Amino acid sequence: MSTEELREEQQFVSGLYARLDALREEAETAVEASLSQVGNGLQARLERDVMVAEQSGLLAALNAQENGLCFGRLEFRDGRDHHIGRIGIRASDTERTPLVIDWRADVARPFYLATGHTPMGLRRRRHITTKGREVTDLHDEILDLGDTARTGFEGADADEVLLAALDSARTGRMHDIVQTIQAEQDRIIRAPHRGVLVVEGGPGTGKTVVALHRAAFLLYAHRELLAKRAVLVVGPNPAFLGYIGEVLPALGETGVLLSTVGELFPGVTATGTDTPAAAEVKGRAEMAEVLAGALRDRQATPEPGEPLVIAHDDGDLILDWTIAHEAREAARDADVPHNLGRPHFAFRIIDSLTGQLAERIGHDPYGGPNFLGPDDIAQLGKGIAASPEVHAAIEELWPTLTPQGFLDDFLVEPTRLDETDAAAIRRPRGAAWTPADVPLLDEAAELLGHDDSAALAAAEAERAKQIAYAQGVLDVSRASRTYEFEDKDEEDAEVLLAHNIIDAERMAERQEEADHRSAAERAAADRTWAFGHIIVDEAQELSAMAWRLLMRRCPTRSMTLVGDPAQTAEAGGCGSWESILSPYVQDRWEYTRLGVNYRTPVEIMEVAAEVPRAAGNPDFRPPSSVRSTGVFPWARRADDLAAAVAAAVAADAREEGRLAVIAPRELHAELAAELPGVTAGEAPDLTRPVVLIDPRQAKGLEFDTVLVVEPARYGTSDLYVALTRATQRLGVLYTEELPVALKRAEATP
Numbered sequence: 001m002s003t004e005e006l007r008e009e010q011q012f013v014s015g016l017y018a019r020l021d022a023l024r025e026e027a028e029t030a031v032e033a034s035l036s037q038v039g040n041g042l043q044a045r046l047e048r049d050v051m052v053a054e055q056s057g058l059l060a061a062l063n064a065q066e067n068g069l070c071f072g073r074l075e076f077r078d079g080r081d082h083h084i085g086r087i088g089i090r091a092s093d094t095e096r097t098p099l100v101i102d103w104r105a106d107v108a109r110p111f112y113l114a115t116g117h118t119p120m121g122l123r124r125r126r127h128i129t130t131k132g133r134e135v136t137d138l139h140d141e142i143l144d145l146g147d148t149a150r151t152g153f154e155g156a157d158a159d160e161v162l163l164a165a166l167d168s169a170r171t172g173r174m175h176d177i178v179q180t181i182q183a184e185q186d187r188i189i190r191a192p193h194r195g196v197l198v199v200e201g202g203p204g205t206g207k208t209v210v211a212l213h214r215a216a217f218l219l220y221a222h223r224e225l226l227a228k229r230a231v232l233v234v235g236p237n238p239a240f241l242g243y244i245g246e247v248l249p250a251l252g253e254t255g256v257l258l259s260t261v262g263e264l265f266p267g268v269t270a271t272g273t274d275t276p277a278a279a280e281v282k283g284r285a286e287m288a289e290v291l292a293g294a295l296r297d298r299q300a301t302p303e304p305g306e307p308l309v310i311a312h313d314d315g316d317l318i319l320d321w322t323i324a325h326e327a328r329e330a331a332r333d334a335d336v337p338h339n340l341g342r343p344h345f346a347f348r349i350i351d352s353l354t355g356q357l358a359e360r361i362g363h364d365p366y367g368g369p370n371f372l373g374p375d376d377i378a379q380l381g382k383g384i385a386a387s388p389e390v391h392a393a394i395e396e397l398w399p400t401l402t403p404q405g406f407l408d409d410f411l412v413e414p415t416r417l418d419e420t421d422a423a424a425i426r427r428p429r430g431a432a433w434t435p436a437d438v439p440l441l442d443e444a445a446e447l448l449g450h451d452d453s454a455a456l457a458a459a460e461a462e463r464a465k466q467i468a469y470a471q472g473v474l475d476v477s478r479a480s481r482t483y484e485f486e487d488k489d490e491e492d493a494e495v496l497l498a499h500n501i502i503d504a505e506r507m508a509e510r511q512e513e514a515d516h517r518s519a520a521e522r523a524a525a526d527r528t529w530a531f532g533h534i535i536v537d538e539a540q541e542l543s544a545m546a547w548r549l550l551m552r553r554c555p556t557r558s559m560t561l562v563g564d565p566a567q568t569a570e571a572g573g574c575g576s577w578e579s580i581l582s583p584y585v586q587d588r589w590e591y592t593r594l595g596v597n598y599r600t601p602v603e604i605m606e607v608a609a610e611v612p613r614a615a616g617n618p619d620f621r622p623p624s625s626v627r628s629t630g631v632f633p634w635a636r637r638a639d640d641l642a643a644a645v646a647a648a649v650a651a652d653a654r655e656e657g658r659l660a661v662i663a664p665r666e667l668h669a670e671l672a673a674e675l676p677g678v679t680a681g682e683a684p685d686l687t688r689p690v691v692l693i694d695p696r697q698a699k700g701l702e703f704d705t706v707l708v709v710e711p712a713r714y715g716t717s718d719l720y721v722a723l724t725r726a727t728q729r730l731g732v733l734y735t736e737e738l739p740v741a742l743k744r745a746e747a748t749p
């Protein structure tokens with residue numbers, strides 16, 4: 001083994017980090033300079049914000065490179081020689097020579113695709129392993145069989161590097177895989193398809209990690225568009241989002257919002273839970289029609305023969321069925337959302353009532369024309385339009401609604417559903433919102449329409465407040481002028497004031513300028529934001545209503561959907577890709593499949609696959625595992641479950657790695673009492689050594705060791721998910737009964 005090779009590579013990597021440090025410093029200075037820049041006018045402010053956002057993004061990308069900045073090297077037969085890294089970095093010379101090539105660049109592609117059979121012009125491919133800034137190992141593959149030069153770091157093929165990565169202890173956070181992306185994964189990551197791309201595959205095939213790398217690739221390939229519009233990554237629960245949250249920042253990408261569907265209605269935190277029946281009803285596509293109908297029901301008329309009588313200074317006004325009906329039809333004809341239709345409705349009502357009053361007041365008892373002229377009638381109209389009683393009547397018939405208010409009313413007394421469905425979702429007024437309510441709130445917001453007037457008024461009021469505040473600040477600063485300053489005669493003081501002190505309005509503007517939020521942050525606060533690309537993980541779980549919400553957030557339909565129908569657990573889950581997608585893109589979507597399991601060793605997968613087979617799918621074939629460990633899963637009956645779990649956890653204690661106890665929620669308190677230091681709850685800290693979670697929380701996660709507790713209580717897909725979370729060891733503990741699929745594991749000592 002040539003230490004010279006290592007030394008050379010170390011020299012290169014050290015030089016690279018020196019350049020990184022210099023770039024970092026430049027970016028820091030640029031952020032500071034942009035921040036202190038005071039421009040005049042909207043354009044200057046905008047430019048400054050863009051500069052700050054850009055430089056901050058660059059700085060974050062540079063700061064994320066402390067580990068694994070450079071991980072590969074390609075030597076081509078024609079003499080080209082490129083290092084490959086997480087981001088591209090150029091030298092400071094005038095040509096700005098590339099020092100390390102971004103893994104997403106075309107030049108880097110042979111790193112992932114070249115084989116002895118198709119060497120893509122390569123002579124040698126090198127994997128460089130680093131720890132911090134230190135080069136610890138090299139792995140070379142000779143792709144040109146005629147090449148006799150050797151470095152002493154040659155290995156059979158890149159599988160060695162892959163297996164080392166797969167075998168390493170888990171940390172509770174997903175890591176990027178730029179060094180070991182496999183060819184089938186690379187094709188998906190770089191797929192040129194612009195519309196909906198479906199990535200299907202069994203457990204552990206890398207769907208999630210591939211989708212995240214695709215996001216990074218798209219941000220690289222279409223930076224201009226996507227940095228502005230941001231990318232949304234949707235996952236099943238907050239723990240999962242925490243688990244995957246470090247992958248994109250490690251790849252230098254920060255323009256991404258990670259969210260569950262339940263978090264996508266700004267201002268609403270969904271803390272409630274639904275029964276499976278309620279979630280199923282709320283998720284149905286027909287709920288869109290049901291809500292639209294319920295809203296039409298809120299556009300009322302008085303009963304025929306029972307008019308509203310409105311007291312008015314000039315005499316009672318009669319608002320009867322005919323007037324209200326005509327106004328309602330006119331407002332509906334305007335074909336605008338409910339709240340925007342209200343001015344149409346109000347205008348008609350006021351117009352009719354004005355006519356009624358004019359008719360009464362100006363009536364000529366001798367049959368002549370009405371006494372009132374247009375000016376008098378306009379005056380009467382103004383009086384009616386200003387009448388609180390008239391407004392109360394309009395509000396009763398065509399109320400201004402908020403999505404929250406409207407949905408709350410609906411859930412208290414659900415209409416347009418049969419009694420069983422209504423009973424499933426009925427709930428007391430003001431009860432906590434649930435994740436399944438969020439798509440309904442979004443639907444309601446669409447039906448109600450965005451009434452800008454209130455928001456504009458609020459914005460204006462806020463601005464006035466800021467100006468008042470700024471005025472206050474100025475007053476204070478005037479009051480605290482130095483004695484010397486006070487001593488100047490009045491005229492002099494005025495000159496200085498005008499010269500030195502910024503006016504209140506300008507100061508308020510400066511306060512607004514402090515908004516340097518990234519596109520992703522602004523997107524998070526804006527319900528109507530259109531994302532540049534959306535990635536949906538565990539897509540098989542989303543309901544039809546959740547899809548409606550997501551499609552609204554992505555008018556371009558540039559999406560990557562990741563899922564595995566065999567792992568569907570949610571009652572509201574939407575079924576086949578065809579049924580999910582055809583309402584939005586017909587058949588214009590692309591299907592891809594990943595077939596190799598990188599997580600679960602073959603010993604565990606053979607047991608897990610028995611679960612779907614025993615549940616009526618005898619031909620079920622799981623993805624083939626890339627690893628075999630020789631360690632077989634075990635299953636044991638316990639007398640005292642909590643004690644047995646505690647003993648099994650203690651027996652597995654090791655310095656590195658993570659262990660998960662997956663148990664039905666109702667057993668958590670009892671189990672946690674016996675597991676000192678365990679982390680549990682809604683958002684457990686997955687970086688801790690021992691985690692207690694329920695089967696739903698286990699979705700998408702992985703651990704070195706998994707203990708599955710009381711499996712008879714799980715549904716088929718929950719059990720399949722739970723059994724496929726381990727990278728090394730799987731044990732099952734039970735007191736009730738062992739599902740037949742797990743009988744094989746019982747034989748293991």
Ligand SMILES: Nc1ncnc2c1ncn2[C@@H]1O[C@H](COP(=O)(O)OP(=O)(O)OP(=O)(O)O)[C@@H](O)[C@H]1O
Pocket residue numbers: 162165166174175177180181182185201202203204205206207208209210564598599699700701702724
């Ligand atoms: N090319 C690769 N190199 C290194 N590790 C990989 C590679 N592909 C996948 N992995 C690892 O395999 C594990 C499983 O990947 P991932 O969680 O993306 O699978 P998944 O298909 O989403 O699984 P599930 O459906 O069970 O949640 C992860 O630890 C991931 O980092």
